[in-house]
Amino acid sequence: MAGPGPSRGPADAAYAGLVRPLLLPTWVVIGILMVVPVALMAVYSFLTKEFRGGVEWDFTLAAYDQFFVTRGLFGDEPAQIEWTYITIFARSIWQAALATGLCLLIGFPTAWFIATRPARTRGVWLFLITIPYWVNLLIRTVSLKFLIRETGPLNESLMAIGLIDSPLPLVNTNLAVQLGLFYSYLPFMVLPIYAAVERYNFALSEAAADLYASRWATLREIVLPVVRPGIVAGMILVFVPSLGAFLAPDLLGGAKTFMIGSLIDEQFKGSQGNWPFGAAVSMILMSMVMVVLLAYARAQGRAGR
Amino acid sequence: MTAAVEIRRAVKRYGSVTALHRVDLSIADNEFFTLLGPSGCGKTTLLRMIAGFEDVTEGEIRLFGDDIARLEPNHRPVNTVFQHYALFPHMSVIDNVAFGLKMKGVDAATRRDRAGRMLEMVHLSAFADRSPAQLSGGQQQRVALARALAPDPKVLLLDEPLSALDLKLRQAMRVELKQLQEDTGITFIFVTHDQEEALTMSDRIAVMSEGRVQQVGTARDIYEAPVNRFVADFIGETNLLEVEVEAVAGGVATVALPGGHRLTCPSATSATGRHHLSIRPERLTLSQDADLTATVERVVYLGTDLQVIARLDGGTPFTLRLQNAARVAAPEPGARVGLHLEEGAARLLAD
Amino acid sequence: MKGVRHYPGFLAMTLACLLVLYAPLAVVAVYSFNGSTSITQWGGFSLRWYGDVFTGPEAGRFGQAAWNSLTIALIASTTAAAIATAAALAMIRGGAFHGRQASFALINLPLMVPEIVIAVSTLIFFSTVGLTTGYLTILLAHITFCIPFAYLPIAARLEGIEGTYEQAARDLYATRAQAFRLILLPLMMPGVVSGWLLAFIISLDDFIITNFVKGAGMETLPTAIFGSVKQGIKPNIMAISTLMLGVSVLFVTAAYLVNRKGQKIP
């Protein structure tokens, strides 16, 4: 997201004459299989739903209307705001925000700790943090569900040591979903913060200490402001995928934790599906994400100047 | 005899920036030629144009009479020692040295043989099978030299090759480089911004500034007979005095010094009027028979020398160096002293 | 005096973090060796569920899914790595050119659009152009989202290689093609390999997009597993999970080692 970096002098322009052929495959593949589809999805969100799951090429605002407006059960009452889907979005934002907070709370100390290890062991710590990320997300989520389910090893062992009398009902709660999101995206928080802390000039902390700042005052007054770009990057990297997450809410949550990902998924499953509505929900989700990313890019551009 | 490298009216522009303005240079065969100048003056640009990494905006570059300005680097029989050596990290030392021969299609046995001899020449035979990362800076430097010399180029280009070495090693390498050049008989074009390096090794030096060649000559020429203020000031230490030229004839000028004395000295200009006079600080003695009078402000102890910082009667600051001999009493701050200019101490500059 | 780098409790946090990350995986790995049919009771150490994976009633289904996953990952990561290598050469060795910024945005687009949105739009695209969903559509989708993952390490590596190596080669009479083949490509190789490995894992890992574009009857390992766990977690799923976990760890370790070994550019 940081931009391509400046191109360096002519010394590194050995392939200047071949730029077009070298970039052609990228343009063709991502252009046809990504840009065109997203544009097509935008068009679909204005089409008419067909009953067996599919579309008719009649342009309408029905999908967006369904999202924002209700006219009662039989469509004969005055138009009012439809809260069902807005609630799902709000819940998703809230869940993603909490997961982001959780990741930050645990991720910052972890990143700091790793970045302050001697250079030799740093790589190993970092490696340990990133390995789980490379394990299949589905398997991780299933494993988490296995661990925390009512009769799972966590509850069993907590009961065995007498900490609790009856199993904690963890699965199908908001907490489980947040834990799942945390588990899914934690490395995205740790890595950028780590990179920022690694570049941090510890003489600044020493100067603060010299000027009578306590350890925690130094953290608050000096460290956090200086490494803020890394923290913001980490928060965005966790928040954005959490917002559209599907597996964690689907496997760990229940009806009460229904999130955007599941809402979209439903629209494309079987004959109850509604493709235009699914496309419209996707458009709204994507617009939200793009707003976050653009705001971030602009803030970064300003800070870079 | 044709020059090894002949540069004619070479211009280099990067968009609106002109890095080189109409450079003319002629470098003789078997010469140790140095491009000397401050950072950003265009030394590297000129060298890279000879090597073929940089297009020539205008002008010609001739190598033993052939215009090579439009040739690809791999078609030019010149080789480069890069500033940070650019040794191929994935090849052994010997493979690095043999690379150029391989590209020229020399058979394996011959190139192994020649690369081995090149390594012998730089005293690194024992390191042939190491990787470049396992060598010290000085050793890497010598591998880079061997690699560039192995294909027997007509001209060797060196861009500040010693700048990454520490002082002791740098001094040792100067001697070694000079020796190597004499042994191989190859023309060396050497880039540096270190004047001591330039003065000790070069047959001739081109002093550059702001994309122009200011003066070309032997070390003695440019030190003793600088043509302009830039060269006089850049090479060594000097005092610059603005003087009135009363007469010039046959390269000798008569000038009026501040304080009234007249002086005849060699001149780089043939025009009268106001010009600058360069006076080397070590060519002055304290004397009753004075050309100039000054007031001492500070005396700095430098070991072999004493540096005396003074002010001429007219108010111009002035420096002189006295040898730190036991017999000579150092002047005290505040003392008024008479200064005598030795033969050749002063030279009238063109600007 | 502990120094300004030390904060009390940060070690504990790190260890807690590792515990949360590894506990579920460790538990599943341990239970995959459970001899009992029940997933809650420990019935002694046994390899029966691993045997079940290969010979049990679901062996055929999972075998076919694994084959699909593997071949798709192989083709997609190789294609993506080749495309990304070419793109990195243009972006990093192409100097300043018109459209550089746009090309960069394009390469990274699959990272910025939410996965579920990619899934939806790709399905809509295939359905509109009339491509029957199946093996080919999965493959095409995978190639697309693998490109930025392959690009990142390749570009990072290429950025670390100074232009002087190729210049030195050219100076020593190598042609452009020779300078690429003998100098730049070997130096880039660690980046290309780790880019390829990461793309491979990402492809193997994908569930959401695959689930949308796979069509009926076509399964990859993640979609097959998802189908199974919807009916509850069974011991053979844990055995499969542990096997996949092993493969991922193997690949990431390889990528890590290749990269570390390749870091030595003096």
Ligand SMILES: Nc1ncnc2c1ncn2[C@@H]1O[C@H](COP(=O)(O)OP(=O)(O)OP(=O)(O)O)[C@@H](O)[C@H]1O
């Ligand atoms: N690619 C480029 N684009 C624009 N200007 C350039 C470029 N390369 C060099 N220049 C300019 O050309 C001038 C000469 O640069 P050059 O590198 O030749 O200097 P140099 O004498 O080798 O300096 P140094 O001693 O610092 O290496 C400088 O003013 C530099 O800013």
Ligand SMILES: [Mg+2]
């Ligand atoms: Mg230079």
